[in-house]
Amino acid sequence: MTESSSSYYQVLRVAVTATEKEIKVAYRRAARTAHPDHGGDAAAFRQVTRAYETLIDPIRRKAYDRSYAAGTLRNEDSDTEAHFDAPPAGSRASATVHRQGNIRNTAGDPPVYVPPYEDAPAGEVPLVPLAVASRQVHGMPRKRGIFGAEARIQREMRTVQLLTRQVLPAIPAARLINGLQSPADNSHIDHAVLSGYRLALIGSMLLPKGAYAWDGRTLNHGGRAIAPPQLAHVVRAMQDIFPELNVTGWTVVLNPGGNLHEPVIDNHRRTAGALEAVQVVNAAGMVRGLKEFLAAGPAPNTVNVPVLARLLRGMH
Template sequence: MTESRSSYYEVLRVAVTATDKEIKVAYRRAARTAHPDHGGDAAAFRQVTAAYETLIDPTRRKAYDRSYAAGTAGRTAGAGDSEAHFDAPAAGSHASATVHRPSTPRNTAGDPALYLPPYDSAAFEAAGTVPLIPFSQASQQVHGMPRKRGIFGAEARIQREMRTVQLITRQVLPAIPAARLVNGLQSPADNSHIDHALMSGYRLALIGSMLLPKGAYAWDGQTLNHGGRSIAPPQLAHVVRAMQDIFPELNVTGWTVIHSPDGNLHEPVIDRHRRTSGAGETVQVVNAAGLVRGLKHFLSSGPTPNTVNVPILARLLRGMH
């Protein structure tokens, strides 16, 4: 991987949680090495300078973080791998098809979490690098919590998002130790937010939440129909496509979970009506029980579901609002 593909944090060899003081110290160290007067080259020095100017400015750093700027995610396969494992793309994406080495055993989702790259202090010291995020942070299964943003409907939104967090925390995360739930991401497609992102291995689920009365709803791929009334769920398809383009090594899907007022996981009932031939299933609309079943199957059926890809997790955490 060339330096031009590295993130600014990797260029300066600092963690994404680095303070201004740590960034300044890292810049002076990197600048001495990269400067042409000390045996470096002009291109490397320009990159070090650009990294410093971006990360030392709070406004520019926030914008950079929320752009999910590319790093070396997906290129950190374990020792002995000649190529990274990456999953088949979601319907309608332009990502590469499934690739995995036939001789590589398929790990089960219930196995203890493995980290790529491993948290090996000797290896980091030999390479002159630092972990992008501390192990204490990488080992957490839940990152961030729903919080107020905007003015209208904040309390109701927080309540339904909290239901989703509790549902995933209690019924999905214990079954998949490597799964990481990140709440409140900036959408790369517009100025909105992604309620929840759940990643394990090389699969990423983007999840939105709704609260609707009990009953039977028909989902036709665009709207929920109930009693002659049409309800449009959160618009996730364009966000899924944008995140798939940013993370081509992942299989990115979208889910909207419909909660019932009384907390019954099997209500409301969501019936899927026949859709237009050839339409891609970019986003699935399900009740709480359907979300649990669907997420467990989606995450556990991917390649190496017991791995935590640290560079990708670091990029997601940088994108939190």
């Protein structure tokens, strides 16, 4: 296990939810095994020490977590690159990929965890405990900054309720993570939904009813241009971090009255067949489009545990 292919959590064999006490116990155990005086080697001992020094310090641990540091093991001798929007070859999930000719979609099936918890080697601590991985919703909107915090939290809570009631029940393996740190800048990602090998990043706006036109850059209403949250650069950054996933961005425009079909949003200047990195939709459009996007991916009934672990570490 090399530093480039494993996270500090894997080095110490602790879960991403490990407490300070658990990290100390794990360090003493790992240090005894890795120490040159006990048959280990200097490089492994340095790696264990570096992992401990990072995770035991709350500030350094938080910075490390927000970097979305690698949480998956890779075979460095393999010439095979990660396949975009596809599960690892030979994994249990690869057997359930929805291929052409396979009529039944697995999006509504019970979750399948990859790697399977029941197949974990004896004594190995999973990156995410099963009790945590089994939850569909992780984290809640938090107060940040001073101005407009209450309005933002209310808006984000409405989005959480929308996703929880309209999207998650249809896809049992979908996992909603709220309050991520953006890897592209110092901003935040309000919501992320992971299902199989697809990831949707979601921001929100609150606008009055009416007809709006989305031209790919701005929303236009009555001659007034409104700039939505800038998600495209965050989508690109997350795509670079998770090359095995298909990452998209969604901005949901909410109506103060709660009508899912208002405001009406027309898409203009859209190339036929083009897949935009970010979609701007009303609540009904997001529910419909997001379910289609997540369910159409390979193995949508899969919970990708290493990816989930990295996302959970990125929560602010």
